[in-house]
Amino acid sequence: MSSTFFSDLFSGVAGVGSVPPDPYDEEDGVPPDSFVMCRDRDGNATAVYGDDVWDLNPYRLSANRVNLFRFDGMLDGEGVERRRLINEVKYIFFCLIFYVSAGHIGRLSPSSLLQYYTVLRSAVRYCYAQRDREMVGVLSLQQLFTIPIYLAAFLRECKMCQSKVKKLRALLRHLVSVGEKRLGYRIQGVFDVDFGLEGYREGLQHPVIPTRIYLEIINILGDRVDQIFSGIDSLEEFIASFEDRVYGTSINFQRCTMKVSKRDVRPIFEEAIAQHQLNSVFAGDFICKERMGLSLALAKVQYIIKTIIHTYTGMRDQEVARLPYNCLSQSVVVPDTTDSRGVVRDRARMVDLISTTTKFEGYRQVEAWLATEDVIKAVKVGQAICRGLSKIYKTDVNDMPLFLNPSIIVRKGDIEVGVTIWRVEAKPESLATSILIEQSDLAELAATDPGRDFSAENSFAVGMPWNLTSHQFRRSLAFYGSSSGFISLPSLKKQYKHMTLQMARYYANNFENLKTIFGYYDSEKKEFVLPQNHMAYEFQMGMPMSVAYDILTEVLGENIPLFGGVGSYINKQRQRLESGEAQIADVRAETMKRVANGHLRYRPTLLGGCTKVGECDSYLLGDFTTCLSCEGSIIKPQKLDEAIKDAERELAVYEEGSGEYQITKGDWDRLVRYRHRLINVMEVE
Structure with a gap:
């Protein structure tokens, strides 16, 4: 493609307040950071590829201004993975602007691009949130858009409105038209995913x-x-x-x-x-x-x-x-x-x-x-x-x-x-x-x-x-x-x-x-x-739903009182269910969403369970009594009693005054105090 192609493409709108962007040859691949995407009528750059804020208003046809494209606001924090995702988004927009033919002027308008911006922002945030999933880690947009299992999970968990889902589908079709050579990967096998649109035939x-x-x-x-x-x-x-x-x-x-x-x-x-x-x-x-x-x-x-x-x-x-x-x-x-x-x-x-x-x-x-x-x-x-x-x-x-x-x-x-x-x-x-x-x-x-x-x-x-x-x-x-x-x-x-x-x-x-x-x-x-349909992907994405299932069936399904930070919350949820204030389907949906978003997980512990996201230093070191004061803990009375008895059996073996005895005695004291302070009081009430 000639270096004047992009200038010719935008020449039809030069009279509405802009001049063409820099010349560019697609054989060069990803444009340099200095590449000017958009200029106003005076030739001043309003969108430079390497910048994280783009103003495409000079290319709009409507009298109404469109919002700035703020890539720096897509994700919080810093880091290599965050920058990699933002760079992916920017290149996708470059492809949408210069390679997609649409509309009566032959390209996508800034207002249409802004709608794709909201879709890509949701996608980027979902990809970044996967860092809390041990089996997955931060995904790239390439992975999200080429692996049906990831895309299906994104659709299921993000609960986008109908118009946004339609925009996502349109975005994928535009990326297909961009082509594998320009985009760097092939979009295929993802249109069989259930997009949840009205009239979409969903098999069992x-x-x-x-x-x-x-x-x-x-x-x-x-x-x-x-x-x-x-x-x-x-x-x-x-x-x-x-x-x-x-x-x-x-x-x-x-x-x-x-x-x-x-x-x-x-x-x-x-x-x-x-x-x-x-x-x-x-x-x-x-x-x-x-x-x-x-x-x-x-x-x-x-x-x-x-x-x-x-x-x-x-x-x-x-x-x-x-x-x-x-x-x-x-x-x-x-x-x-x-x-x-x-x-x-x-x-x-x-x-x-x-x-x-x-x-x-x-x-x-x-x-x-x-x-x-x-x-x-x-x-x-x-x-x-x-x-x-x-x-x-x-x-x-x-x-x-x-x-x-x-x-x-x-x-x-x-x-x-x-x-x-x-x-x-x-x-x-x-x-x-x-x-x-x-x-x-x-x-x-x-x-x-x-x-x-x-x-x-x-x-x-x-x-x-x-x-x-x-x-x-x-x-x-x-x-x-x-x-x-x-x-x-x-x-x-x-x-x-x-x-x-x-x-x-x-x-x-x-x-x-x-x-x-x-x-x-x-x-x-x-x-x-x-391959896109390998079992590894299903195993990765099946993990969070299984964790949610653990919480619902193993914890919410039991009738014993629970203590600890999350245990108290679960007791309140039970009371809401019993009083009719909440429905089990609502509680299930809320729990699934929290797990899918990486805000909650579940693993069994010596004292009950843990919903903390990420590694726990105390758990790795075997200091299980820290669960008593952890806001992510679920303390089960039966497990607590078993731990007290185990500590008593250990104390009988150790010589009084020895290091092992003192450590175990400290654990026993904390367990007994917790039981007396919370559980015994509740039983009396």
């Missing part, structure tokens, strides 16, 4: 699986994979034996139909299972009595494997279906630590990955996901099945999908190599019909999606089996994965708890290797890219 979301049901599913899956894994050493050979078309059939079929000599009779099915020591594997959900039923039994095993992968990774249905045989790999997250002599002092820390690209293809062409212990065990079982079936198909297992169709065991003729098709009967009984919906489950469903009436849907009626689908696991993982209340349940398998710790570490937005480990290499951009 896949529900978050209720806690009781989710816990039962996790435990069932863990038990089933342990059951299958116990026979992994024999599984491949057992399946490969069925390449022989009469292996495992009845004696009558072999002798009379297939004319097998008495000397060459193969083991019947029951004998085949016993010889391979697989009786405990093909039992319960996978029970199988004859060769004709083996294909279905293996499909049920594959269903369990597939569901475990969904549960622990959040992968979508087709992503799991596309998994190749060689889908597991490792990546270095922390390299070897060596001393000055080159001796390795600390070995590299590795992380296990699962991906739809095989390890033989060099750079990954698709993203990867964390693979936990249960996922690895499940995949190894799937690989054993795949190896056995590959021998029947007479193919190279390295070229096969992980979920190779087992129907070849019972079907005759040439069977096309393909992925298993899971019909209704392939869902194991323990997951298909044994988990029934209870009234408490409906209450939880209502809490996770207040705008939906589950009681009016027949599929969610009390007494009906929970209709488990693969799509439910992604949202449930994002919802529960960072919920301290759920993770602390004693009946939850340790593998799930370990998985959430890994995700909190490696899926965090500020993890420096997030893209290189879990993304893929884009040969055009020559860099690693993490």
